[in-house]
Amino acid sequence: MSGGTRGVSExxxxxxxxxxxxxxxxxxxxxxxxxxxxxxxxxTLLKLESELIESRQNYNNIPIxxxxxxxxxxxxxxxxxxxxxxxxxxxxxxxxxxLLETRKSSETEKIICRWLNEQxxxxxxxxxxxxxxxxxxDSERQFSYTTLLMQLFKEESCQAHLLEDVSxxxxxxxxxxxxxxxxxxxxxxRDMFIEEFxxxxxxxxxxxxxxxxxxxxxxxxxMMCTSIRPITEKAHVRGFFYMNHSAKRKSxxxxxxxxxxxxxxxxxxxxxxxxxKGQRKAILSVVADKVAPWFLKAExxxxxxxxxxDAGGSTSLMALSGLFQLVQEKNLDYPHFYDKLYHxxxxxxxxxxxxxxxxxxxxxILASTHxxxxxxxxxxxxxxxxxxxSPPAGIVIVLPWTxxxxxxHPTCTSMIHRETTQTGECTKSERTKFHDPFSMDQKDPLxxxxxxxxxxxxxxxxxxxxxxxATVARIISDQFTKQAYVIExxxxxxxxxxLTAELGKDIKKTPVVEYEIPKYLVRKPSNxxxxxxxxxxxxxxxxxxxxxxxxx
Numbered sequence: 108m109s110g111g112t113r114g115v116s117e118x119x120x121x122x123x124x125x126x127x128x129x130x131x132x133x134x135x136x137x138x139x140x141x142x143x144x145x146x147x148x149x150x151t152l153l154k155l156e157s158e159l160i161e162s163r164q165n166y167n168n169i170p171i172x173x174x175x176x177x178x179x180x181x182x183x184x185x186x187x188x189x190x191x192x193x194x195x196x197x198x199x200x201x202x203x204x205x206l207l208e209t210r211k212s213s214e215t216e217k218i219i220c221r222w223l224n225e226q227x228x229x230x231x232x233x234x235x236x237x238x239x240x241x242x243x244x245d246s247e248r249q250f251s252y253t254t255l256l257m258q259l260f261k262e263e264s265c266q267a268h269l270l271e272d273v274s275x276x277x278x279x280x281x282x283x284x285x286x287x288x289x290x291x292x293x294x295x296x297r298d299m300f301i302e303e304f305x306x307x308x309x310x311x312x313x314x315x316x317x318x319x320x321x322x323x324x325x326x327x328x329x330m331m332c333t334s335i336r337p338i339t340e341k342a343h344v345r346g347f348f349y350m351n352h353s354a355k356r357k358s359x360x361x362x363x364x365x366x367x368x369x370x371x372x373x374x375x376x377x378x379x380x381x382x383x384k385g386q387r388k389a390i391l392s393v394v395a396d397k398v399a400p401w402f403l404k405a406e407x408x409x410x411x412x413x414x415x416x417d418a419g420g421s422t423s424l425m426a427l428s429g430l431f432q433l434v435q436e437k438n439l440d441y442p443h444f445y446d447k448l449y450h451x452x453x454x455x456x457x458x459x460x461x462x463x464x465x466x467x468x469x470x471x472i473l474a475s476t477h478x479x480x481x482x483x484x485x486x487x488x489x490x491x492x493x494x495x496x497s498p499p500a501g502i503v504i505v506l507p508w509t510x511x512x513x514x515x516h517p518t519c520t521s522m523i524h525r526e527t528t529q530t531g532e533c534t535k536s537e538r539t540k541f542h543d544p545f546s547m548d549q550k551d552p553l554x555x556x557x558x559x560x561x562x563x564x565x566x567x568x569x570x571x572x573x574x575x576x577a578t579v580a581r582i583i584s585d586q587f588t589k590q591a592y593v594i595e596x597x598x599x600x601x602x603x604x605x606l607t608a609e610l611g612k613d614i615k616k617t618p619v620v621e622y623e624i625p626k627y628l629v630r631k632p633s634n635x636x637x638x639x640x641x642x643x644x645x646x647x648x649x650x651x652x653x654x655x656x657x658x659x
Contacts, residue, residue, distance in 0.1 A: 156195065159196050160196075163219070175189035176189040187248065190255065191255070194258065200227075201263055202262060202265065206227060235286045238253065238286045239286050246296045250299045253283070253287070254303075256283055261349065264349040281317075284318040288322075288325060297334070312366060319376075323380075329390060335370075337397060338366060339363075339400075345361045371407070388425055391426050395429050398429075408429060409439060412433065416430050419451075423447070425461065427448070446551055454497075463598040466598060467595075478516075483519055484522060484558040485557040485558075488522070488545050491505070494564055499602075500601050506580055507592035507596075507597055510582055510591075513587070523562055523584075569584070575609075
């Protein structure tokens with residue numbers, strides 16, 4: 108029995124080892140076959156390319172390469188390699204002038220030239236199609252297709268018959284911009300295109316703005332427009348991508364006014380179309396830094412900014428920057444600007460994510476010492492009243508800002524020292540009565556009577572539950588010896604940052620806590636006399652203690 112069992116086990120073991128050897132040999136063989144096929148395909152493409160370079164008789168290799176380039180869904184790598192080979196071939200043909208029809212060309216050469224141009228157009232269509240393939244989310248490969256197209260455009264511009272014809276490049280370049288705006292294209296691909304081509308070359312920048320003019324507004328279009336860096340006289344470095352520009356045309360394209368005129372036309376066509384709320388906010392967030400510098404006449408932004416400012420809510424807050432820039436630099440006459448600004452200061456602002464930006468702009472707008480004290484007092488009083496229902500992170504912004512406003516407008520300091528005055532004999536409660544003349548519902552800041560009120564709200568904040576708020580609130584009661592506070596130091600506070608600061612402090616005195624877990628909460632222990640009654644039971648008297656019910 109033992110010998111038979113040993114024989115069977117050895118047979119099974121030998122069979123298992125044979126199966127393992129078979130599997131181990133099969134897997135590498137499959138990988139090796141795949142690598143060998145890839146090498147064979149690469150060598151085939153390189154052979155087709157070398158034959159094309161050697162003789163015109165091998166032009167029939169081009170359709171073979173185009174068929175391989177089209178098969179992106181079967182094998183992406185093989186298709187990409189075929190496209191690269193085709194681009195190298197056509198760059199050589201373009202440099203040699205093989206795609207040009209001249210007067211001296213024979214009829215056969217003209218036929219060949221037309222056929223080559225058809226194949227060249229097919230290659231461009233393949234590149235544009237692969238760039239917009241839905242499943243192709245590889246930003247590096249997408250940018251590779253974009254770079255190949257731009258290289259073909261550059262080689263094409265070197266041809267003699269295109270020296271004066273720019274419209275051809277414009278039309279083909281517009282097709283590329285249309286493809287880049289598709290949803291299937293990664294945003295990183297657009298950013299790389301803007302950085303490597305649009306921001307470097309004057310002619311590409313102008314063509315890009317021309318291609319974006321009078322086009323349907325999309326999120327990708329707005330992101331592309333805002334990614335183009337504004338140019339200035341000092342930082343402008345002349346650069347040209349196409350090689351067919353004459354010296355006169357180069358001087359025209361490099362002019363800042365020409366660049367801004369094209370950019371202004373593109374932005375105006377975009378702003379005058381129906382914008383969604385999110386799109387409007389995306390433009391407003393960069394209007395002062397990336398939109399207004401392109402305009403030769405900043406007054407053209409007035410309609411867009413005033414419409415956004417009148418929309419209310421967070422949209423109005425985001426429109427403040429651009430609108431105030433027009434009021435300050437271009438003397439824009441916006442009626443009731445301060446009335447609208449005063450109305451925007453509400454409870455939502457103190458909890459808004461745009462709070463820091465809004466206070467930064469408010470500090471800039473009200474920084475002038477030539478503003479009426481009545482107007483400034485209304486803003487101070489309104490924000491002081493809002494502090495009663497605001498989070499600590501919002502209060503610590505208002506307090507130093509109020510200090511700076513009082514320093515800049517000494518007339519408003521009477522709001523701190525105002526006391527109630529009573530004539531004749533009166534009781535203590537009558538002396539402490541004070542009627543606040545400030546009207547929170549008044550929309551006109553000049554009629555709120557804030558200058559006749561007092562800042563009792565800020566004094567009450569000195570007893571705030573948060574120790575940091577209480578400490579900052581005491582600056583109003585102290586002597587005004589400090590020149591001014593830097594508002595930027597208080598703008599970025601949040602619940603998280605304030606909690607982190609508290610947790611990071613060193614504990615000087617150990618807090619007293621109840622470390623014993625009570626067995627009873629609202630009734631005395633029934634039998635266990637050793638257990639002390641809880642503090643709640645000792646301080647309060649409860650009816651129906653036997654049932655544990657709280658009656659009184």
